[in-house]
Amino acid sequence: MNQPKDIAMNTASDTRRLSRLLALGLILALGVLAAVTMLPSAPGVRDHAEADTEFTEAAVPLAFPPSAPSGRTALAATRHAGVYHAPVGSRFVFDLDYRIGIDMSATKGNDTAPTSGQKLHGRGQLELTVAARRPGEILVMAQLPDLTLEAAGSNLDETAAGWRAPLFVKMTEDGRPLGHAFDAQHDVGARNMLRGLLCLLAFVVPPDAGDQWEVESTDDTGTFVAQYRLLTASGAHTMALQRTRDRYLTMTRFPDETPEHTLGGRACARIDDRLGWLSHADVDESCDVVIPIVHDTNAFLSVRTKISLELTGADRVAVEGLVQENPWDLPFVAVFTAIQSDNGDAGRIASLTRKLDGVTLHGLLSELQAVLAAGEASRAKALSICVKLAGLLTIKPEAIGTLLDLIRANGIGVDVAMYCHAALAQAGTPAAQTALTAILADPSVPMVIRRSAAGAIYDIEAPTDSVFDVLSAQVRDMHALNEVSGNSLLAFGVLAGRSDARLGDGRTGLDRLLAMETSARNAGATEAWLDALGNSRQPAILDRVMPYLDDSDARVRQRAVVALRGIDTPGAAAAIEHRAMHDADLQVRIVHGPVLDGSGGAR
Known part of the structure; x- marks a missing residue:
């Protein structure tokens, strides 16, 4: 993947x-x-x-x-x-x-x-x-x-x-x-x-x-x-x-x-x-x-x-009292085989409804606060609660508004809020997406919580138009990229590669991202824009990235190579080969490596 x-x-x-x-x-x-x-x-x-x-x-x-x-x-x-x-x-x-x-x-x-x-x-x-x-x-x-x-x-x-x-x-x-x-x-x-x-x-x-x-x-x-x-x-x-x-x-x-x-x-x-x-x-x-x-x-x-x-x-x-319940419901990353989830499965919704009967939002938040306060040894239970919370937000959308108010008011603390962001993204419903973007766009919310929301947006599988709109607004001024707006730009690239739907202005997310080139260049944010393009993994970015392989700034050339790593086309491979063999800068030569399997590797 x-x-x-x-x-x-x-x-x-x-x-x-x-x-x-x-x-x-x-x-x-x-x-x-x-x-x-x-x-x-x-x-x-x-x-x-x-x-x-x-x-x-x-x-x-x-x-x-x-x-x-x-x-x-x-x-x-x-x-x-x-x-x-x-x-x-x-x-x-x-x-x-x-x-x-x-x-x-x-x-x-x-x-x-x-x-x-x-x-x-x-x-x-x-x-x-x-x-x-x-x-x-x-x-x-x-x-x-x-x-x-x-x-x-x-x-x-x-x-x-x-x-x-x-x-x-x-x-x-x-x-x-x-x-x-x-x-x-x-x-x-x-x-x-x-x-x-x-x-x-x-x-x-x-x-x-x-x-x-x-x-x-x-x-x-x-x-x-x-x-x-x-x-x-x-x-x-x-x-x-x-x-x-x-x-x-x-x-x-x-x-x-x-x-x-x-x-x-x-x-x-x-x-x-x-x-x-x-x-x-x-x-x-x-x-x-x-x-x-x-x-x-x-x-x-x-x-x-x-x-x-x-x-x-x-x-x-x-170690006494290590685990209160077995954490087999943690979101395990398979060692070798990727196993996809299906949030739209009716059977899963019915199963969640049965399993979460009697579970309340405030009950889960109180439990999560207590577990996180207990320290590292209770981390497994915190993850288990997060999975339950995602299920609850899926079957009880009315709980999302209450959760949003608590996060905005900083009524549950930063650590708990981070787990709630993950649960909202995992739920992935339109209401959950709206809540995440509302947190991201609210300047009264502490920066660390807004950045956490931007990071959680990466995991939205089917982004709505409003998510693209909010992310676009965050990166409108590329002169002022920070932890929130910078990660919003990178998240925009992820979602642009995940959805080819036409947005309200008739363009796709990738169209919007490509159109940011001039503003990024004028703001000195070309490297961040190239990273966002690379996150899309779309062959359509090839012609726009290629000129940056010859940029006078080695850092820009490096980011251009990284952007091409996830594109499995002969043109991208040939361009990376040339940089691997002939670029004068060591970091540009070595950064080409992970593309060679055609998957893009870890970024």
Whole structure:
């Protein structure tokens, strides 16, 4: 799925470049899903959601099992019951140290562009908490509460802060990842990188595993084959194992033909039966991928990604009262397969009406306030409440007016308002859209709440004419782009690509966006306008973007390349190839990479 661009206007451009570059290498090499809608104001991603609709499944009670008997025979018997058998409420705290290095070069015939690369070093604690269980599946809350990031000798404090909020991982009992549910604080870079990190820690042990076994598994890159074997360090209570990735059978970015690639290195882990969980991991894996820049030519991009990771110091503690109800209804983003929602389904409406019988707006808001006040450990329940709220706003449109008044009066606080914006966008009804745009357009509403509303608009599937009108009004003066108007422009691009309906003035949304070129250029906002065009993913923008590839400003050329990444046409690919090979600026050369799969990658 092609992804929109959302840039907080006060975020450093170097940090954005690093996030995109590192995401590229992980997409191609080690299983980071980049096709995720960036929705800073929403706690989940609806159009990729594995959205369970059950709200009342009971949690598994906290009860630690007795210590396992000694001996390899006892360990083997436990393995058949599942090596990840830690009960709900178990928290494991690890010391994490990992490094990512990415090198890229482009070649056409005998002409090779200089190699470019980036490195990232992350350190801190990783907390994994078993939040819920049901037959065959485990739900784990993961968090990096004190993460630090360093690149090129600089501390990336703002980027690291965006990674520290918890997320939820759905996995099978043998260790295969199934999906992730993200926090409102996770932007697309954080989502990409957190997925990649957690996929590296997915050590799969089937119930029938012997001393050696082969696993066909799925990560964010595609479906791969890995070879596992027990190591001699295995003991009475510990399983030591080694994983060697063999090959990718399919890559989601390359549906027609899996590109030439080589997987190297290995990963080792220890699973402690007394803990019922991973106790140590040491990963040293690499991937070399050769990708045609343009089909049927001799131009190629070579990407080498190398990751080293060490995870140590696991211990198990009981966390009382972690989850009040199982959060299986969170909006999970599938690891590999996109599952679409259908808001217009009559059966879904009827089901929501039954499930939400007796539920009130004020009751949900009070519950949400209490949960958010309880801190990070209750984040899963907050997301569950948000899903319920979206359902309530769908079946009871009269509640939307009451909610709008509360948000405008700041009667529910900023944090609760952000979740309400996400619920309005997920509901997606005309009344819900009107409420979101009313918040966005009201200058008396605090800037942070208006920006959250602009971000939520990204997730509107079928925008009304009035949404385009309000967004147009926000960006009328491009001399004064800020966090609200800048994100309104980017959201306009997303919706312009999503709807080709004629608006009240007879033009489409894309027609309006193209007509903003002169005002953007005169206001010095060409880069933001190009980003908005890129968000549309429409081939019709090609002729308007092409001239900017020759702009004297390298930043404008870079944004033009990014705008073309989501257009799967020979003309766009050829233009990007030329910049990859010949542009004098390093950042312009390296930013071309994510287009090569034709999907646009993560922005």
